[in-house]
Amino acid sequence: MRRAARWISAGAAVGLLAACSTGEGVDLDGDEGTGGDATGEVLVAAIAGEPDQLDPHRTSSYFSFQVLENVFDTLVEPDENLEMQPALAESWEVSDDQLTWTFDLRDGVTWHDGSDFTADDVVYSYTRIIDEELANAWRFAAVTEVSAPDDDTVVIEVAQPSPNLLSSIGGFKGMAIVQQENVESGDIVTAPVGTGPFSVADYAAGEAIDLTANADWWGGAPEVGGVTFRFVPEPTTAVAELTAGDVHWTDNVPPQQVSDLEGNDDVVVGAAASNDYWYLAANQARPPFDDVRVRQALAYAIDREAIAQVTQYGNATVNQLAIPETSGWYTAYDTYSHDPARASELLEEAGVDGLEIDMMVTSEYPETVTAAQAIASQLAEIGVTVTPRELDFATWLDEQGQGNFDLLMLSWLGNIDPDDFYYAQHHSTGSFNFQGYANPEVDALLDEARTETDEAARKDLYAEAATQIADDASYVYLYNPDVVQAWVPELEGYEARGDGAIRFRDVSLAD
Amino acid sequence: MSASTSAWRLLLRSPVAVAGLGALGLLVVLALLGPVLVPYGANAVDVTRALQPPSGAHWFGTDDLGRDVLSRVVLAARASLQVSVVSVSIALVLGVALGLVAGYFRGWADAVAMRVVDVLFAFPVMLLAIAIVAVLGPGLTTAMIAIGIVYVPVFARVTRASVLGVREEPYVRAAVAIGAGPLRIIRTHVLPNVTAPIIVQTSLSLAFAILAEAALSFLGLGIQPPEPSWGRMLFDGKGFTGSWWMSVFPGLAIFVTVLAFNLVGDGLRDVLDPRQRSVLESRRDR
Numbered sequence: 199m200r201r202a203a204r205w206i207s208a209g210a211a212v213g214l215l216a217a218c219s220t221g222e223g224v225d226l227d228g229d230e231g232t233g234g235d236a237t238g239e240v241l242v243a244a245i246a247g248e249p250d251q252l253d254p255h256r257t258s259s260y261f262s263f264q265v266l267e268n269v270f271d272t273l274v275e276p277d278e279n280l281e282m283q284p285a286l287a288e289s290w291e292v293s294d295d296q297l298t299w300t301f302d303l304r305d306g307v308t309w310h311d312g313s314d315f316t317a318d319d320v321v322y323s324y325t326r327i328i329d330e331e332l333a334n335a336w337r338f339a340a341v342t343e344v345s346a347p348d349d350d351t352v353v354i355e356v357a358q359p360s361p362n363l364l365s366s367i368g369g370f371k372g373m374a375i376v377q378q379e380n381v382e383s384g385d386i387v388t389a390p391v392g393t394g395p396f397s398v399a400d401y402a403a404g405e406a407i408d409l410t411a412n413a414d415w416w417g418g419a420p421e422v423g424g425v426t427f428r429f430v431p432e433p434t435t436a437v438a439e440l441t442a443g444d445v446h447w448t449d450n451v452p453p454q455q456v457s458d459l460e461g462n463d464d465v466v467v468g469a470a471a472s473n474d475y476w477y478l479a480a481n482q483a484r485p486p487f488d489d490v491r492v493r494q495a496l497a498y499a500i501d502r503e504a505i506a507q508v509t510q511y512g513n514a515t516v517n518q519l520a521i522p523e524t525s526g527w528y529t530a531y532d533t534y535s536h537d538p539a540r541a542s543e544l545l546e547e548a549g550v551d552g553l554e555i556d557m558m559v560t561s562e563y564p565e566t567v568t569a570a571q572a573i574a575s576q577l578a579e580i581g582v583t584v585t586p587r588e589l590d591f592a593t594w595l596d597e598q599g600q601g602n603f604d605l606l607m608l609s610w611l612g613n614i615d616p617d618d619f620y621y622a623q624h625h626s627t628g629s630f631n632f633q634g635y636a637n638p639e640v641d642a643l644l645d646e647a648r649t650e651t652d653e654a655a656r657k658d659l660y661a662e663a664a665t666q667i668a669d670d671a672s673y674v675y676l677y678n679p680d681v682v683q684a685w686v687p688e689l690e691g692y693e694a695r696g697d698g699a700i701r702f703r704d705v706s707l708a709d
Numbered sequence: 710m711s712a713s714t715s716a717w718r719l720l721l722r723s724p725v726a727v728a729g730l731g732a733l734g735l736l737v738v739l740a741l742l743g744p745v746l747v748p749y750g751a752n753a754v755d756v757t758r759a760l761q762p763p764s765g766a767h768w769f770g771t772d773d774l775g776r777d778v779l780s781r782v783v784l785a786a787r788a789s790l791q792v793s794v795v796s797v798s799i800a801l802v803l804g805v806a807l808g809l810v811a812g813y814f815r816g817w818a819d820a821v822a823m824r825v826v827d828v829l830f831a832f833p834v835m836l837l838a839i840a841i842v843a844v845l846g847p848g849l850t851t852a853m854i855a856i857g858i859v860y861v862p863v864f865a866r867v868t869r870a871s872v873l874g875v876r877e878e879p880y881v882r883a884a885v886a887i888g889a890g891p892l893r894i895i896r897t898h899v900l901p902n903v904t905a906p907i908i909v910q911t912s913l914s915l916a917f918a919i920l921a922e923a924a925l926s927f928l929g930l931g932i933q934p935p936e937p938s939w940g941r942m943l944f945d946g947k948g949f950t951g952s953w954w955m956s957v958f959p960g961l962a963i964f965v966t967v968l969a970f971n972l973v974g975d976g977l978r979d980v981l982d983p984r985q986r987s988v989l990e991s992r993r994d995r
Contacts, residue, residue, distance in 0.1 A: 434950060452948050454773070504756040508774055561929045564948075571774055571935040575754035588847065588933055 238423035270374035296359035310397035317346035395703035468694035474611035493671035499541035509565035562591035635672035726976025732969035747780035770954035793918035799857025804864020812872025871903035905981035912974030
């Protein structure tokens, strides 16, 4: 999904928060006391912001998903290689015509409130997303019916072969199975009931969320007694608390401090190449960006290495396509070397002179502000003037929706299937195609790839589509950032994951 | 010798005020000639020389984008001065007009003007400025308007207080008696006799305006990047605690400028306040 969409409420006034932050009170002992009846020590994690709500189907905030990853389950879920593995569904099969998926559910799974989990819960959850047209309804675009022939079986019918169905229903906890009673009472917003390894014990608004280990979890009881997610918006504070041992884990690590932290014996730094990517998009509804040569000129004129350096301090891999080399869907592509001369030529061919670009950036993601200044100086070399316009994120999204921009920079995160990377963004009917790209060839390729069940053939189709998209500079791709997290050496069994999912189910705290 | 010349001379006898004046003079020169003086452009990004400590090539070091901090500090002086002068001018014109009307005419005009001023006073200055910027959208112009508006009440109050005293003076009453119009009286008799506190207030407000602009820019509501501004540079430096030069030099620039305005303001108060002044003059005569 889109980083934009996921992080919406992440604190529109980052600067304000930073300025007003008086340092969060550290109260480890107090937090540990809320572990309830669990036996193990409570892990304290510092996340960069507060969830907007805890309803997995309705939230779009990454902070919510960091917590909910540990509270809810999906039918299937990605392993560390982002391959789909059984979760609430123990096994599944696809009919010969590829139109019927039958999932056999795990037995003996219970909700946190003790009631039994059944196939009706799955039907309810998926129907809710589809019927209420929630943010992720598009993932069910091909689904015609979800039914429960018995308590242990769920059948999903699709209109056309959908090889990406598993990653659609299991890619992240936005597709979690929720409990009808919990939803209808409205409690899900602050006190969700899930089936996951931890249950929500307490939610202190503005401070922390306490989770208690679920001893009855189908995957086995977690070793830690619980997890406390504290909201620490200021990265320097989070790192200071980590090095002081006041928190056990944080992902709020300023990129410029990563190399310092790596030399610190009191901290373990985990980095994973991620499927996230940052891109530039020019508004093709506005001349001269409707001219492919102008967009290509931008792609040639920017220096991706330099941009990645100022925003990520080396914790990134430059890429001219969306999908990173670590993914099985990677396509090699390096047409756009940093070549200002070629860029100037293209602009000249297009008859564009003295181009002025209104580049929309947001304080929500300070890297966009930093990158815009680097991009401005790079484009100045070919006589293009870039004026960054810094907006709060809500306004930014509005402006994007209304097409009030020349150029913007943002990222997508957590995508797994190639369809997630290209369809919504570059199909002429794609819901996130704000740049207004339309190429019938690409549309046809993306439509075909969507239903192609032979994996090799499917990969070829995406390679072709992606190459065309980059040739047309629909997006100007920049880099895949690393997921960087840091934790104390006592925290064992934790791995940073490329999809940014934070899983504490298998970790333990050494004494 | 006219009153203003004598005040000027007295001011120049105070070493502290002279130091402030000197600093301000230097600042004005930098603001005017900055682009000619600086060794690098404000936005000369070069990632390969990012975060370099102060050296012969970069006296104040470089920032995270490899830009020369000295050049940016110098070039930011213009914007800071511009914001403070324009915003204080706005406050001066509106506030003094309001104060003159309220103080001279009294009655309902006074009541209305002072209630408006009270409402503005009820909000903390920065909160009000942020609210105004939030409505108008961030940027150099709106920062000037916002800071201008929040200092209107101070000027209105100072002016009104002085006018209340002056309007009862015999020369004003005499002017009324011979049939002079209110505008004429305000212009020729009232205004010239209330300038002293206004001048002092102006100098002090300039200092506050510099701070306010820095605060707004720090919060991302003032001057927009990549244009250099001291407040924004402080904000950018915040994430780089190891690179102290990114924060210290813009911070020093703000400190020196605000101090200079305050020193001059204090000096002006000493020479323009009649009671203080007699003390100074008696010293001179000795």
